[in-house]
Amino acid sequence: MGKTIFDKIWDKHVVKIIEDGPSVLYIDQHLIHEVTSPQAFSGIEKRGASLFRPKQIVATADHNVPTLNQHLPIADQLSKFQVDTLIDNCKKHGVELYGLGHQHQGIVHVIGPELGITQPGMTIVCGDSHTSTHGAFGSIAFGIGTSEVEMVFAAQCVMQTKPKVMRINIEGSIQQGVVSKDIILFIIAQISASGATGYFVEYAGSAIRALSMEARMTICNMSIEMGARGGIIAPDQITYDYIEGRLFAPKGEEWNKKLAEWKKLYTDADAKFDVEININASDIEPMITYGTNPGMGLAVTASLPQLESFTDATEKQNFEKALQYMGLKAGQGLLGMPVQNVFIGSCTNSRIEDFRLVASIIKGKQKDPNVKTLIVPGSQEVAKQIKAEGLDKIFAAAGIEIRQAGCSACLGMNEDKIPAGEYCISTSNRNFEGRQGAGARTLLASPLTAAAALLTGKITDIRTILN
Amino acid sequence: MQSLQKITSRFIPLRIENVDTDQIIPARFLKATTKVGFGKNLFRDWRYEQDDETKPKADFVLNQKQYEGDILVAAKNFGCGSSREHAAWSIQDYGFKVVVSSFFADIFKNNALNNGVLPVTVTDAFLQQIFAQGAEATLTIDLEKQTITIDTTGVSETFEINAYKKTCMLNGYDDIDYLLSMKQEIEQFEQNR
Numbered sequence: 001m002g003k004t005i006f007d008k009i010w011d012k013h014v015v016k017i018i019e020d021g022p023s024v025l026y027i028d029q030h031l032i033h034e035v036t037s038p039q040a041f042s043g044i045e046k047r048g049a050s051l052f053r054p055k056q057i058v059a060t061a062d063h064n065v066p067t068l069n070q071h072l073p074i075a076d077q078l079s080k081f082q083v084d085t086l087i088d089n090c091k092k093h094g095v096e097l098y099g100l101g102h103q104h105q106g107i108v109h110v111i112g113p114e115l116g117i118t119q120p121g122m123t124i125v126c127g128d129s130h131t132s133t134h135g136a137f138g139s140i141a142f143g144i145g146t147s148e149v150e151m152v153f154a155a156q157c158v159m160q161t162k163p164k165v166m167r168i169n170i171e172g173s174i175q176q177g178v179v180s181k182d183i184i185l186f187i188i189a190q191i192s193a194s195g196a197t198g199y200f201v202e203y204a205g206s207a208i209r210a211l212s213m214e215a216r217m218t219i220c221n222m223s224i225e226m227g228a229r230g231g232i233i234a235p236d237q238i239t240y241d242y243i244e245g246r247l248f249a250p251k252g253e254e255w256n257k258k259l260a261e262w263k264k265l266y267t268d269a270d271a272k273f274d275v276e277i278n279i280n281a282s283d284i285e286p287m288i289t290y291g292t293n294p295g296m297g298l299a300v301t302a303s304l305p306q307l308e309s310f311t312d313a314t315e316k317q318n319f320e321k322a323l324q325y326m327g328l329k330a331g332q333g334l335l336g337m338p339v340q341n342v343f344i345g346s347c348t349n350s351r352i353e354d355f356r357l358v359a360s361i362i363k364g365k366q367k368d369p370n371v372k373t374l375i376v377p378g379s380q381e382v383a384k385q386i387k388a389e390g391l392d393k394i395f396a397a398a399g400i401e402i403r404q405a406g407c408s409a410c411l412g413m414n415e416d417k418i419p420a421g422e423y424c425i426s427t428s429n430r431n432f433e434g435r436q437g438a439g440a441r442t443l444l445a446s447p448l449t450a451a452a453a454l455l456t457g458k459i460t461d462i463r464t465i466l467n
Numbered sequence: 468m469q470s471l472q473k474i475t476s477r478f479i480p481l482r483i484e485n486v487d488t489d490q491i492i493p494a495r496f497l498k499a500t501t502k503v504g505f506g507k508n509l510f511r512d513w514r515y516e517q518d519d520e521t522k523p524k525a526d527f528v529l530n531q532k533q534y535e536g537d538i539l540v541a542a543k544n545f546g547c548g549s550s551r552e553h554a555a556w557s558i559q560d561y562g563f564k565v566v567v568s569s570f571f572a573d574i575f576k577n578n579a580l581n582n583g584v585l586p587v588t589v590t591d592a593f594l595q596q597i598f599a600q601g602a603e604a605t606l607t608i609d610l611e612k613q614t615i616t617i618d619t620t621g622v623s624e625t626f627e628i629n630a631y632k633k634t635c636m637l638n639g640y641d642d643i644d645y646l647l648s649m650k651q652e653i654e655q656f657e658q659n660r
Contacts, residue, residue, distance in 0.1 A: 015656045016649070021631025024649065026656060036551065038500035049647060064498060078498040085500050129550040129574060143574055145552035146502075147581035147642070155646035155653055161629065163573075193485055194544035197573060227547060229573055293485045293547070314542055318484045411549070413494040432489040432548060434512050 002268025004165050005234050006200050009140045009265065013123045015157060022159040028122040030056055030152045031108045032095070034086040035063040035413070036127030040149035041089040053156045054094040058117060061086055061099050062107045063128075064413050067376050067403035070100050079414065093153075104247075106379020106405040109133040109347035113217065114381050116246025120235040120262040125152060130347045130429065131230070132223040136216035137243070138235035138265045140200070143224065163229045164274040166199040167267070170207040172281035177463040179357065180215035181349060181427065181446035183207070184222040185287035185297045187279065193295035197227030199275065202267060207281035208233060213242040214353040221348045222429050225294035234266045286462050288334060289431045289444040291322035296431070300449060300461050303333045325433050326441050327421070337459045339443065341424035342450050343374045343436070346410035349427035350378030352385045354447040359391040361451035361465060367399045368457030374416050375400055376408040400454065412437045425453045469583035470639030474564055475607040475618065477536030480598055481528055486541055487548035488575060492557045494549075505553055506560030533602040540567040540597050540606075546575025555582045565608050567615065569594045580632055581642065587615055593624045610636060 003011075015024040037059070044051065051057070064079045074080035083100065090097035098104035104111055109130055112118040120138035125131060127149045134141035148158045168187060188195075201223050208216065216233050223231030240259060243249045250258045285299035298304070304323075307330045310316035323330060344350070344358060355377065367373065375395065377383040383405055386392050395402050409416040410428035412435060418424040420439025427450050431442040443459070452460035496508045514529055516522035523530040539558065545568040546554060555578040558566065566579060567587045579586045587608060589597070597606065597617060607616045610633065616623040628636070635641065646653075 012660075015653055018631045021629045024646070024653075026653070035497050039502050039552075042501070043643070047643070047647070052650070052653075076498075082498050082500055127550060127552075129548065143550035145550055145555070145574060145578035145581060147552060147578065151643055151646050154643050155650060157646055157649075157653060159642045159646070193547060194570060194572070197544070197547075197570065224548075227544070227572055293487065295485075314482065314484055317482070318542075321483070411489075411494045413497060430487075430489070430548060432487045434493055435489050438493075438512055438518060 002271040004202060004267045004271045004273065005138060005265050006140065006165050006202060006232055007271070009121055009123065010162060013140070022161045024157050025123060025160050026157055027125050027152050028056065029117060029124045031112055031124065031126035031131070032057060032059045032149065033063055033108050033126070033128065034061045034082050036146050037149055038082065038085045038089065039146050040153055041093065043150045044153045049154050051093045051095070051153050056156060057095045059086060059090050059095050059097040060105055060108050060111055063407045063411065065100055065406045066414055067406045067408050067416055070404045076415070103380050106381065107347045107350060107407055109221065110350060110378030110382065113137065113213070114246070114379060116243055116249035119243060119249070119258070120239060120265050125158060129224045130221050132228070133217050133221040133347055135220040135223065135230050135232040136213060137239055138232060138262065140230060140232065142230040163200045164198055165202065166196055166228070166275040166277070167202045167204055167273045168277045168279065169205040170203065170279045170281050171205045172207055174207060174281045174284060177286050177448060177466050178284050179446045179448055180211055180218045182284055182287045184219045185289065185294070185444060186284045188222065188226045188294050189287065189297035191226055191277065193225060193293040194227045195295070196223065199228050201228045201231045203231060203233050204267070209236065212353060213238060214351045217351070218348055222294065225429055235262050286446065286449050288449060288459065290326060290328055290334060291319070292325055292431055292433050294429065294431060294444060296322060297444065300459065301335060303331055304328060306331045334459045335461060338370070338423070338457055339425050339453050339459060340370065340422040341372050341374070341418050342454050343409045343418070343424055343426040343428060344447060344450050345374065345376030345378065345408050346428035347378065347407070348429045349447050350376060350382065352382050354427065355382070355386050355391050356389070357447045358451040359394045361448065362398045362400070362454055363394050365398055365455055367454050370457045371454060373400050373454065374403065374409045376403045376416070377405050379405045398454070409436050411435060412440070418442070425450050425459070468639045468641045471564055471583060471585055471610055471636050473607070473609045473611070474537060475605055476538050477534070477603065477605050478538035478540045478567070478597070479528055479534045479536060481539060481541040482598060484542040485544045485547055488546055488551050488554035489548055491546070491554040492551065497551060497553055502556050504560065505557035506562065509557040509561045537562060537564045538567060538606055538608070539563045539565070540594070542594070543568060543570040543591070545571050547572040550574045552578045552582070555579045555584055559584050567594070567597065567606070580636065583636065583639065585610065585636060587626045589615060589624055589626060596620070596622060
């Protein structure tokens, strides 16, 4: 029987299968950041051990950094101490650090691909659940806890039970006004926030093949939001073209050798999946979430479910709890509802193509005066490119400030927070209670839908602007 | 790591689905560089009004005096979202030794096991039976036998855990010690690639 791409990569990285237990899985690339690494560094020191393969680790500061005045010392003393701890740990243990002020600094899942560190066929881990992003390159990439970060420090391996495999096939063409964020929000709304728990998901089909690498990253990024261990897309010419020439991409003879290996990374025609789901791309409309988990999403033009549609008592109770938090009513529509904030950023949607999309909508127009904005590029490199392409002038002319690279209001760890009770259309990945600040009400959507709200101050169907 | 063999305790019923790790420990508490002291901020924003410890929310189960114990029982998809191990540290530091649910998110499950907190997955029907018990009821979890029992009714269910992780929990071993002992094999693997 044939193998899935997931199986091909997994099997090549198994050092040992423990009888009636997990596999010891070798990790090619480890990415670390300031928030989930300090306890792993101190753990390894306490054991009197050293880092096994420091050259296979790259560090950056992203979760807990300010997005204004990055040249000044961090004002929040706890945050400063955490970022300084990363600097000290990297120096002490010989880990390459792209810290604040470095030209390669940025959100860990933006810089990995951007620098050519992320490559097909690799196993990649990071103490961050959105590590699934890197699966867009045909790699096995997943988020781990801090104990597992320490395992990789100690032995360049993690202990993992092999997940089941699911394939989601998306065939056909997407409508105008629909982008990859809508595709993934549609999938999660279909299968729920826990619908892929225990699975690794392969995304396939003509609609996926048609996407750029950055759009594919957005899809794989949110795999975790339906519980999946990770997401993967088989590499193709679009993948190779993206990687070629990047800083850490293989060069010369090595490139040809790698390319030949990468071309073997696909799912065999007779491979079996535990679950297969088929989606028609033309069924997907611009999406938005209304609740407090990413599975609570619908087409921007649709109405919220009615209370009577819930048969399970606990589910009904959870729906009511979410509506109460969000200040919404069962059965209501969302179009035209005022929003006070727009956040464009995060490892889901902060790459140059996202900024190009937004710029294409706001060009020559003015931001709604009632909307507050947090517009945050994913990396120094993205920020540089925004300037090089003159997009910064379009934003400035619309009355919108562009900040400096970091995770920002996606998780509300630094000072970039949404005030309690206010709505925020956000291009990020999570709408959990308090995620963007205590009491903040998050509506997840695409960069296009966010751009529409920048102009109107309301939840808007982007198609009405495009037409 | 702390070992766990058998426990009998009252429990805290948290009848909420999809409890994400942002609720278990909000991001603003992730600025710490050690693993200690997270328990006091467990479920912080569900526990207190306006982030104020002097204003406990009466409707939140951790604030209801009739409930106590070393076991947390939660509705399905517990621990979803962020991979932050701080969630497992908070639960452990608060004093929980076992979390029972009908469904756990993968990363949380691993994080719990790596910190000596046992995740016990039960059927939906069994979970509803637990939720139907009064505040005085106790549960017994026997890891060796892989059983969970509602002591008042005597109803019991077996739960899954792989043999390796079971040995680790029973003896307090951790994966890092195991991996450190495997270094030669790993080096060999690297050379043969």
